[in-house]
Amino acid sequence: MSRRSAGSAYAAGRRNARIHTVEGYNYDSTARVLAPEREEEARRERRLEARRHNRAVRRRQEQALHMDLPYLVMLTIATVAALFICCSYIRVKSSISSSMRAIEKYEQQLEALKSENDALQTAIHTDIDLDHIYNVATTQLGMVYADRNQVIRYKKTESEYVRQYEDIPGETAKKK
Secondary structure (H helix, E strand, O other): OOHHHHHHHHHHHHHHHHHOOEOOEOOOOOOOOOOHHHHHHHHHHHHHHHHHHHHHHHHHHHHHHOOOHHHHHHHHHHHHHHHHHHHHHHHHHHHHHHHHHHHHHHHHHHHHHHHHHHHHHHHHHHHOOHHHHHHHHHHHOOOOOOOHHHOOOOOOOOOOOOOOOOOOOOHHHHHO
């Protein structure tokens, strides 16, 4: 087929399509043409629907922007409460951080004092001359070691310390 015959076949198909349209159904690939009255009515209906929609949107926007007194009071209270909570949080956070810094400083001081105390204790233990203490106690103070018969042994009932509520057993028998 030539190009011209293909074009003429197309035109013939279009003419036939108009003929074969039955009550709104189209049996061809061409779109149906609405009646002008129906098109105008559909346009009017779409415009009215758009206006109704726009009015409803505007009304909702106005209601959203409208703030009456109770709403404004509640909004103010909520804002003040949120601000108070934020300020309290910042104050507590600051207090905690300053306390942590103070604790670190005191821990450093404690470590320094412990090391100084250990050094002093070591110096004291190294400076103690037990022979000198024995000589001073025996020669200058007249102290002597206890004899075997002067030592009284007894069983302790408590492990940490002894409270003496009465005389030691055996001590009273020796005195008589």
